[in-house]
Amino acid sequence: MQPYAARDLLVRTFYLDGEQAFFIADPNTQRWIIGNQETRDLLQCADGLQSERQIAERLAASPGRTEELLGLLINEGLVFQDKTLFRKQCMPLVCDREILALHLEITNQCNLRCTHCYLSSGAKKKNELGLQEIMDIIDQLEPGSGKKLCITGGEPLLHPDFFNIIEYAAVTRGLEVDIYTNALLIDDETAARLQDIRDRAPFGINIQISIEGADAETNDMVRGKGVFDKVGQAVNRLINRGMEKNIVLFVCLTKDNISQFDALVTMAETLRIKALKFSQWQKQGRTYETSWADKSPTSEEWIHCGHRLLSYPHRDTILLGNFWGDLKNDSHLGFGLTGKLFPKLVCNLKVAPRIDCQGNVWSCQVFVDQASIVGNTRKTTLSQIFSDRPYKNLFRLCTERESHITECATCQWKSFCGGGCAGFAYAENENYHMRDFFCSIRTYWLEQFLTHKIEQYKLQRWSAAANF
Numbered sequence: 001m002q003p004y005a006a007r008d009l010l011v012r013t014f015y016l017d018g019e020q021a022f023f024i025a026d027p028n029t030q031r032w033i034i035g036n037q038e039t040r041d042l043l044q045c046a047d048g049l050q051s052e053r054q055i056a057e058r059l060a061a062s063p064g065r066t067e068e069l070l071g072l073l074i075n076e077g078l079v080f081q082d083k084t085l086f087r088k089q090c091m092p093l094v095c096d097r098e099i100l101a102l103h104l105e106i107t108n109q110c111n112l113r114c115t116h117c118y119l120s121s122g123a124k125k126k127n128e129l130g131l132q133e134i135m136d137i138i139d140q141l142e143p144g145s146g147k148k149l150c151i152t153g154g155e156p157l158l159h160p161d162f163f164n165i166i167e168y169a170a171v172t173r174g175l176e177v178d179i180y181t182n183a184l185l186i187d188d189e190t191a192a193r194l195q196d197i198r199d200r201a202p203f204g205i206n207i208q209i210s211i212e213g214a215d216a217e218t219n220d221m222v223r224g225k226g227v228f229d230k231v232g233q234a235v236n237r238l239i240n241r242g243m244e245k246n247i248v249l250f251v252c253l254t255k256d257n258i259s260q261f262d263a264l265v266t267m268a269e270t271l272r273i274k275a276l277k278f279s280q281w282q283k284q285g286r287t288y289e290t291s292w293a294d295k296s297p298t299s300e301e302w303i304h305c306g307h308r309l310l311s312y313p314h315r316d317t318i319l320l321g322n323f324w325g326d327l328k329n330d331s332h333l334g335f336g337l338t339g340k341l342f343p344k345l346v347c348n349l350k351v352a353p354r355i356d357c358q359g360n361v362w363s364c365q366v367f368v369d370q371a372s373i374v375g376n377t378r379k380t381t382l383s384q385i386f387s388d389r390p391y392k393n394l395f396r397l398c399t400e401r402e403s404h405i406t407e408c409a410t411c412q413w414k415s416f417c418g419g420g421c422a423g424f425a426y427a428e429n430e431n432y433h434m435r436d437f438f439c440s441i442r443t444y445w446l447e448q449f450l451t452h453k454i455e456q457y458k459l460q461r462w463s464a465a466a467n468f
């Protein structure tokens with residue numbers, strides 16, 4: 001064996017009872033360890049070119065000691081038997097994985113004119129996809145696979161074939177279906193039809209309802225007068241049919257509603273709904289008519305909400321939100337200080353593409369501008385679109401962009417972050433080669449994680465010494 005450890009390890013020095021110690025993390029595998037000088041030296045020597053014996057000689061250590069330490073580091077996932085094994089465990093910053101979900105906008109027509117609507121929805125567009133074309137798209141997700149189809153718009157319930165589409169996707173094809181809706185059209189009859197489909201769909205349906213605040217005044221500022229009360233009635237109709245675990249409430253946080261964070265959590269928990277999802281305004285569509293500085297929460301506000309989210313006990317309602325700038329290391333909240341892995345932003349570029357009502361395809365829901373369209377479902381299949389040049393070019397751009405961003409070039413976190421989300425960066429700046437808004441939020445949580453682990457380690461050492 002020619003042991004190999006990553007060449008771009010993050011190393012942070014600290015002191016414990018006057019002794020030097022090192023926190024060492026591998027950005028490729030998200031594994032980390034706390035060790036001493038001996039650990040650090042061994043990781044440096046494990047370059048995939050030297051045998052165990054050569055390493056022991058170089059470190060002037062006994063072969064037995066080197067073998068023992070290597071075994072420990074292999075166990076911890078910091079050292080690999082050789083470079084090939086290491087490569088297999090690496091998680092690149094931008095992944096080219098299979099499609100697991102589709103966001104399908106079945107119409108641009110809408111019965112509201114929300115001030116933030118990134119699609120500026122309202123009127124039906126010319127030449128929107130027909131029922132057969134929509135079914136042909138749905139057919140491209142393997143039946144019974146549990147893959148997800150998010151039916152959105154505009155307002156999808158306005159589509160004359162809405163129930164045919166849901167029936168086909170959720171029941172006939174056995175997909176998990178999410179319906180993104182403003183809920184205005186959920187009357188008793190619609191609630192009954194949704195319940196009936198829910199009961200027959202093998203992977204169920206989720207009804208994701210958008211609100212913009214915990215009270216009528218805040219919500220209706222964005223969605224229009226009287227909307228909050230109507231949404232409340234729709235939610236009650238679904239709950240009365242035993243559908244609370246099919247309801248997801250979705251809130252875009254802004255300066256106007258971020259102070260209602262706790263009230264929104266309480267509301268969701270009181271209703272005992274499945275989940276409450278927080279998102280952020282994306283600078284697109286009708287948001288251009290609003291002053292961005294007046295609406296966008298500050299980094300401090302995001303961080304405060306992140307702390308609140310981490311402090312909630314895990315209850316019946318799932319709480320989700322991008323409070324960590326897309327860092328992931330935990331299956332529960334996405335990010336956690338108790339998570340085993342070191343946090344990292346991994347962009348799954350085409351895992352959930354967006355398809356608009358005219359069949360245009362984007363690699364991800366965050367991409368909205370015309371310049372990043374990668375194909376059209378009227379011309380070819382999704383699998384062809386994601387093998388063609390426009391997608392390949394975008395993929396390359398996303399993998400390389402960090403090297404074009406001045407601030408990222410010297411950043412210690414670049415291998416864990418890659419310059420953030422390309423889509424957000426473009427939406428905010430019309431330029432891919434810029435950091436996204438979440439840069440300072442990510443660095444905050446990366447530091448928090450590292451500090452938390454070092455503090456925990458110190459406590460364990462002290463309590464072990466005390467017991468001794």
Ligand SMILES: C[S@@+](CC[C@H](N)C(=O)[O-])C[C@H]1O[C@@H](n2cnc3c(N)ncnc32)[C@H](O)[C@@H]1O
Binds near residue numbers: 116119156210250284
């Ligand atoms: C475009 S709407 C379509 C579905 C439905 N009409 C609704 O409002 O839920 C889908 C989701 O996008 C959200 N949204 C609209 N504009 C946005 C923006 N500028 N940034 C982030 N999310 C936005 C809406 O709040 C909604 O939750």
Ligand code: SF4
Binds near residue numbers: 116117153
């Ligand atoms: S956010 Fe939804 S409800 Fe509001 S205008 Fe856009 S599509 Fe319509």
Ligand code: SF4
Binds near residue numbers: 405407411418
């Ligand atoms: S500067 Fe910000 S965006 Fe760039 S790599 Fe560092 S943390 Fe990420």
